[in-house]
Amino acid sequence: MGTVYLVGAGPGDPDLITRKGARLLKVAGAVVHDALVSPKLLDEVSVGAELHDVGRRAGTKRLEQSQVNELLIELAASHEVVVRLKGGDPFVFGRGGEEAIALKAAGVSFEVVPGVTSGVAVPAYAGIPLTHRGIASSVTFLTGHQVTSPIAAGSERTAWLIGDGTIVVFMGLLRVDAIARGLVERGLSPETPAALIESGTYPSQRTVTGTLADIGDRLRGIEVSGPALIVVGEVVALRDRIRWFQEEGGRPG
Numbered sequence: 417m418g419t420v421y422l423v424g425a426g427p428g429d430p431d432l433i434t435r436k437g438a439r440l441l442k443v444a445g446a447v448v449h450d451a452l453v454s455p456k457l458l459d460e461v462s463v464g465a466e467l468h469d470v471g472r473r474a475g476t477k478r479l480e481q482s483q484v485n486e487l488l489i490e491l492a493a494s495h496e497v498v499v500r501l502k503g504g505d506p507f508v509f510g511r512g513g514e515e516a517i518a519l520k521a522a523g524v525s526f527e528v529v530p531g532v533t534s535g536v537a538v539p540a541y542a543g544i545p546l547t548h549r550g551i552a553s554s555v556t557f558l559t560g561h562q563v564t565s566p567i568a569a570g571s572e573r574t575a576w577l578i579g580d581g582t583i584v585v586f587m588g589l590l591r592v593d594a595i596a597r598g599l600v601e602r603g604l605s606p607e608t609p610a611a612l613i614e615s616g617t618y619p620s621q622r623t624v625t626g627t628l629a630d631i632g633d634r635l636r637g638i639e640v641s642g643p644a645l646i647v648v649g650e651v652v653a654l655r656d657r658i659r660w661f662q663e664e665g666g667r668p669g
């Protein structure tokens with residue numbers, strides 16, 4: 417029986433995987449990866465290793481989570497090192513916890529190798545610090561669904577709207593308008609700065625900035641095909657002073 421390593425691949429730039437993750441990739445007998453993993457990292461998998469793509473893209477489901485769990489359990493029976501490679505960090509909206517529970521239930525040993533979550537790295541590459549003295553003192557990671565699901569009558573603010581905190585929305589690309597509206601309905605000012613960052617940390621990174629009131633309009637006519645994060649809060653305005661990463665496809669803003 418082998419060990420399954422739940423490895424965070426980082427957000428895209430292949431240099432942002434940990435040393436431990438990179439070492440395991442080279443020695444793995446089988447690698448099971450999802451769609452958000454940089455192809456450059458997959459080049460580092462040894463030639464003889466089995467490669468399984470179980471990637472989910474918005475809308476299309478290739479494998480059910482239970483089937484992925486089964487595959488990992490199966491592979492552990494015939495390989496000493498199995499790497500389950502996930503975009504960002506396995507335990508940040510990555511369903512790594514579900515896989516860990518399934519492995520434990522099946523008596524398969526596993527380790528978690530944390531990764532640099534896109535929630536932290538992507539704003540950094542866009543020149544947006546998540547906290548900044550005097551401007552933002554907390555960060556909340558949300559999914560788009562949490563912002564657009566109906567709010568109970570009477571609850572004006574939701575628990576995750578913490579004071580001056582920065583909000584990072586994962587998986588929100590297809591609902592930017594509804595998310596911006598949802599945040600305003602929950603008490604944020606329409607003038608709050610907001611950014612959408614596409615394909616963060618890749619050469620094709622692109623950032624569009626605006627406010628909750630106009631970010632939807634600013635995105636109109638722009639085709640976004642890569643993964644995207646929405647960052648909301650006063651820290652977004654610091655980008656003008658901090659931006660450092662050359663965005664190939666990006667138009668300024």
Ligand code: SAH
Pocket residue numbers: 427428452502503504505506507508509510532533534535538585586587588613614615616617618643644645646
């Ligand atoms: N476990 C991952 C998140 C998986 S959920 C992590 O820790 O980063 C998938 C969502 O992550 C995408 O819908 C998008 O919102 C975000 N994401 C992942 N990689 C990204 C990237 N390179 N640029 C922008 N957003 C990204």
